[in-house]
Amino acid sequence: MTERIFNFSAGPAVLPMSVLEEAQRDLISLPGVGMSVLEISHRSKTFEDIIEAAEADIRKLYNISDNYHLLFLQGGASLQFSMVPLNLLEKGGQADYIITGAWSKAALKEAKKVGQTNVVATTEAENFRRIPKQSEFNLNSEACYVHYTSNNTIFGTQWQSEPEVGSVPLICDASSDVLSRPLDIDKYGLIYAGAQKNMGPAGVTMVIIRKDLVKEPSPELATMLAYKTHTETKSLYNTPPVFSIYIVRLVAKWLLGLGGLEVMEKMNQEKGHLLYDAIDSTEFYKGHAEKDSRSLMNVTFRLPNEDLEKKFVKEATASGLDGLKGHRSVGGLRASIYNAFPKEGVEALVSFMKEFERKNG
Ligand SMILES: *Cc1c(COP(=O)(O)O)cnc(C)c1O
Numbered sequence: 422m423t424e425r426i427f428n429f430s431a432g433p434a435v436l437p438m439s440v441l442e443e444a445q446r447d448l449i450s451l452p453g454v455g456m457s458v459l460e461i462s463h464r465s466k467t468f469e470d471i472i473e474a475a476e477a478d479i480r481k482l483y484n485i486s487d488n489y490h491l492l493f494l495q496g497g498a499s500l501q502f503s504m505v506p507l508n509l510l511e512k513g514g515q516a517d518y519i520i521t522g523a524w525s526k527a528a529l530k531e532a533k534k535v536g537q538t539n540v541v542a543t544t545e546a547e548n549f550r551r552i553p554k555q556s557e558f559n560l561n562s563e564a565c566y567v568h569y570t571s572n573n574t575i576f577g578t579q580w581q582s583e584p585e586v587g588s589v590p591l592i593c594d595a596s597s598d599v600l601s602r603p604l605d606i607d608k609y610g611l612i613y614a615g616a617q618k619n620m621g622p623a624g625v626t627m628v629i630i631r632k633d634l635v636k637e638p639s640p641e642l643a644t645m646l647a648y649k650t651h652t653e654t655k656s657l658y659n660t661p662p663v664f665s666i667y668i669v670r671l672v673a674k675w676l677l678g679l680g681g682l683e684v685m686e687k688m689n690q691e692k693g694h695l696l697y698d699a700i701d702s703t704e705f706y707k708g709h710a711e712k713d714s715r716s717l718m719n720v721t722f723r724l725p726n727e728d729l730e731k732k733f734v735k736e737a738t739a740s741g742l743d744g745l746k747g748h749r750s751v752g753g754l755r756a757s758i759y760n761a762f763p764k765e766g767v768e769a770l771v772s773f774m775k776e777f778e779r780k781n782g
Contacts, residue, residue, distance in 0.1 A: 425438075426741040426742070426743050427741055427742050427743065427762075427763075427765075427766035427769055427770070428743050428744055428762075428766075429742065429743060429744040429745050429755075429756045429757050429758070429762070429766070429770070430743070430744035430757060431574055431575075431597075431618070431719060431744070431748070431755060431757040432574070432596075432597065432615075432617045432618040432757070433617040433618075433622060433623050434617065434618050434619070434757055434759050434761070434762075435759060435761045435762050436621070436622070436668070436672065436761050437671075437672065437675045437760075437761040439675055440668065440671040440672055440675055440761075443671055444458075444667070444668060444671060451467060454467050458471070458663065458664055458667045459663070459664055461663065463657060463660050463661055463663050464657070468663060471663075471666060471667050471670050472493065472655075472656065472657075472661070472666055472670075474670050474673075474674075475493070475666055475667075475669050475670035475673055476491050476493075478670065478673035478674055478676075478677055479491060479600075479627070479669075479673050481677060481681075482600060482673060482676055482677060482681055482682055483600075483603070483604055483606050483629075483682070484603075484606065485606050485629060486606070486607065488607075488631055488632055488633075489606060489629050489630060489631055489632065490628075490629070490630050490632060490635065490648075490652045491627065491628070491629050492627070492628040492629075492630065492648070492651045492652065492656050493625050493626070493627060493628075493656045493661055493662075493666050493669070494625070494626045494627075494628055494651060494656065495624065495625065495626065495661070495662055496626065497615045497623075497626055498524070498594055498596045498613060498614065498615040498626060499527065499615075500626070501528075501594070501613040501626060501628065502527055502528040502530070502531035502532070502594075503531045503534075503535075503646070504646055504648065505528070505532070505566070505568065505592055505611065505613075506531060506532040506534075506535035506536060507535055507642060507646050508634075508635075508636065508638065508642075508646075508647065508648050509565050509566050509590070509592070509610075509611070509634060510532060510535050510536040510565050510566075511536075511565050512536070513536075514536060514537070514563075514564070514565040515536065515537040515538065515539055515561060515563065515564050515565065516532050516536065516537070516538050516539070516564055516565050516566055516567075516568065517538075517539050517541045517560055517561055517564040517566070517567040517568065517586075517589070518532065518538055518539065518540055518541065518567075518568045518569075519540075519541055519542045519543075519553065519558070519567065519568070519569040519570075519584060520540055520542070520543035520544070520545060521543075521544060521549055521552055521553070521569065521570055521573050521576075521578060521580075522549045522570060522573035522574075522575055522576045522578070523549075523573075523575050523576075523750060524570050524573065524574065524575070524594060524596070525568075525569065525570045525573075525594070526545075528568055528570070528594060529568075532568070539559070539561055539564070541558050541559045541560050541561070541567070542557045542558045542559065548576070548709075548750075548751070549573060549575075549576040549578065550576065550578065550709055550710055550711050550714070551578060551710065551711040551713070551714040552578055552579070552580050552581070552713075552714040555584065555585060558584065560586060560587070560589070561589075562587065562589065564589050565589075565590070566589060566590040566591070566592045566610055566611075567584065567586040567589050567590070567591055567592065568592040568593075568594070569584055569591070569592075569593060569594070570593070570594045571583075571593050571594065571595045571598050572595070572596075572597040572598035572601075572716050572718050572719070573597075573716065573719075574596070574597040574618065574718070574719050574757075575719075575748040575750060575751060575755075576709065576710065576719075576721060576750075576751055577708075577709055577710045577715065577716045577719040577720055577721030577751070577755060578710045578711075578714040578715065578716055579598060579714065579715065579716035579717060579718065581713070581714075583605075583608050583609075590609075590610025590611065590631070590634060591608060591609050591610055592609070592610055592611045592612075592613075593609055593611070593612045593613070594613060594614070595612050595613065595614045596613070596614045596615045596618055596619075597614075597618040597619060597718050597719065597759075598619065598716070598717075598718050599612075599614035599618070599619050599620050599627065600619055600620055600672075600673075600676060600682065600685070600760060601619055601682075601685060601686065601689055601717065601718060601759070601760055602682055602685070602686035602689065602717075603681075603682040603683055603686065604682075606629065609629070609631070610630070610631050610634050611628065611629065611630045611631065611634060612627075612628070612629045613626060613627065613628045613629075614626065614627050616665060616668075616669055618718075618757075618759060619718070619759045619760050619761075620669055620672055621665055621666075621668040621669035621672050622664070622665050622668050623665070624662040624664070624665035625661070625662045625665035625666055625669060627669070628648070628651075630648055630652070632652075634648075635648050635649050635652050636649070637649065638650075644658075645658070645659070672761075676760070685760055688760075688764070689717045689718070689758075689760065690717060691764065692717070692758050692762065692764055692767045693715070693716075693717035693720065693758065695764070695767050695768065695771055696720050696756060696758065696767055696770065696771065697715060697720065699770075699771040699774050699775070700720075700722050703778060703782075705724065705725065705778045705782045706722050706723070706724065706774065706778070707722060707723045707724075708720075708721065708722050709721035709722060709723065709751050709753065717758070718757060718758065718759055719755055719756070719757045719758075720755065720756045720757075720758065721747060721751050721753065721754070721755045722753055722754050722755075722756075723752065723753035723754070724753065724754070727752070729781055730747075730752070730753050730754060732781070733745070733754065733777055734746045734754065736773075736777065737770075737773055737777075740769075740773060741769075742766075742769060742770055742773060744757065745770075756770060
């Protein structure tokens, strides 16, 4: 058994041990199949069962109704930055964007290439340390959709509940908090998430789209970029990322085995509180996010100066706490503690923090 360290990486990120073990066990030969999942046809009954089980389990976890398609696509969340406007931003129409971080800005950049956009709220002037309040939104009732980012991976902020947008379809980039808590899917027009933060390995992107939003694509739209192509072929228009979908399927099964998303949310709250309490209990550490905007997935914090931050990262890494260096746009430290990140790892970080402050504070 090779020793594992605590992996605080923001993504690709830690996966459940039981998932890795099952994948390892079945890598040479899937039970009853005699071939590895890496070698089977995406048109085989074996893979059909895998992709159907992945969809069925995620539908169960989120309680998704028949009004929605669930797709497994490629191109990452970044391709959704383009696919959303290419499919949903009608000619002559406009789209509303709420800007809460670098990924929202990246989404907006792609939409601007397609049509008219409005920034209906932004907290950039405050280096994205908070989620804007409903009273700050300048929504357009005519908009084709409102786009927001539920968890801001880089800045460590998270929406505590959805923005209210009336009857305009709500579009969410949930890449870094997908499956971390229950959601009322009926509030959404479309949700997308790259798998590699909280749901599986890199290579697959989940899209949940309300059926009435899947329109006849304009003839000039590339086939692969039309949602309709993928809803009509159940994500099998071309060869899908078979292995990534297989792992997502195992992760979904793991979540159901834990008791579902209410249980997962409780576990995430416990881990988050442990770490935020450690930050709040001293002046030595300072959280980047405002308290009411804090993320349970990515915890961002600073030390009194950059030299100490460098020293912290170096010594933490040497003690088996990996991936804690913050993104350059925030600086300091970032502990990503996604679903699969164990509570023992948070406890280990908290004791490391106490010890580090004792020696350097
Ligand atoms: C990581 C991330 C992305 C980019 O995802 P890719 O799959 O690499 O395109 C987009 N949005 C959010 C919120 C992210 O955390």
